[in-house]
Amino acid sequence: MKRRITIAIDGYSSCGKSTIAKELAAKLGYSYIDSGAMYRAVTLFAMQNNLYKSGALDTERLIPRLGEIHISFRFNAERDASDTYLNDQNVENEIRRMEVSEKVSEVSSVKEVRTKMRTLQQDFGKNKGVVMDGRDIGTVVFPDAELKLFMNANLDIRALRRFEELKAKGDTAGFGQIKENLVKRDYDDTHRNEDPLTKSDDAIELDNSDLTREQQLNLVLERVEDLLRLL
Secondary structure, X not given: XXXXXXEEEEEOOOOOHHHHHHHHHHHHXXXXXXXXXXXXXXXXXXXXXXXXXXXXXOHHHHHHHHHHOOEXXXXXXOOOEEEEEEOOEEOOOHHHOHHHHHHHHHHHOOHHHXXXXXXXXXXXXXXXXXXXXXXXXXXXXXXXXXXXXXXXOOHHHHHHHHHHHHXXXXXXXXXXXXXXXXXXXXXXXXXXXXXXXXXXXOOEEEEOOOOOHHHHHHHHHXXXXXXXXXX
């Protein structure tokens, strides 16, 4: 039996991290964990509980309530993918909305939030055989992951992908608004004090601007197979 490994995928927003992570997990029979969905779920909790003051996150009120937040993933046979649950409620659609995207960077910069999410993420992956994507998976959550990828793509291509994804779900956010949001999130992710987005020295960088999903998957699967042969 082949040894099971941990695959950590980091990178910028809307650069295809979750797409390749889901496809890899399906091909390998691994578990897939969307760490970004976890931060989005915390953001939704803050929105639902009026934890904003004058439009800004009230961290002093959020931190004492982190113990009330329970996040899990459950397989949805109709989508052939996992849905995100917040306190036993399916919030998969809600957390993908633009209004959540506009607030998630602020929530994910809170040290106490990151500590709670990191503990959950490490618990999810303690038995290996996991593919996890996010911003700090290869640098902080699983620094010893056997395979690390760092994803990137042209900004306009990323914005168009996100625009088409939201449009298909009925979200009316415009291309310009989405592009502006991505620029802001890129800046916030790379400049926050807590676990900023950086490329791990041992990560493989993959720019998928001009790659099809099939080309990208095959490229990464080759890397996985090469690695597994050496273990």
